[in-house]
Amino acid sequence: MASPHDLKRGVGLALEGDWDGAHAIAQQNESDPLFCWLHACLHKIEGDHGNSRYWYAKAGRRFEDFTKAEDELGAILASLT
Template sequence: MSNEYLKLAIKHAQAGDWDLAHKIVQVRDDSIACWIHAVLHKIEGDESNSRYWYASSKNQYEDFTDSGEELNAISQQLERND
């Protein structure tokens, strides 16, 4: 699955479609997909599940207080990786 799917997951998350964003990322296990997955659970308010996915992503729960800014940072990283 290409990074385009991860970019699509971010767009859906930013638009408030948590379920579709979650469906996209839950089939991947690379670090960026895990990072997006972590942010989605942070948005949902499920801190323990979010922290699990942060550990898999090698990022930290506390790195961002604003989930929108964090999704933008992930999007920028995906652009650099293309």
């Protein structure tokens, strides 16, 4: 089962530009809202807005809440503390 440590690692990979690595981590726990939020953010970065909106809904979040990926990834990290 994926852990908060895994989520932090996924965010770190996303910030480093490793979309594939971050995406693999986001997919580890598709029932956890925080992992779904990371998944949503990654698809937003990718430009797949339809898929992104699906994951935002699963996360209980809104696509429109952030315009900058770095800010959103930072918010994901902040939610872990």
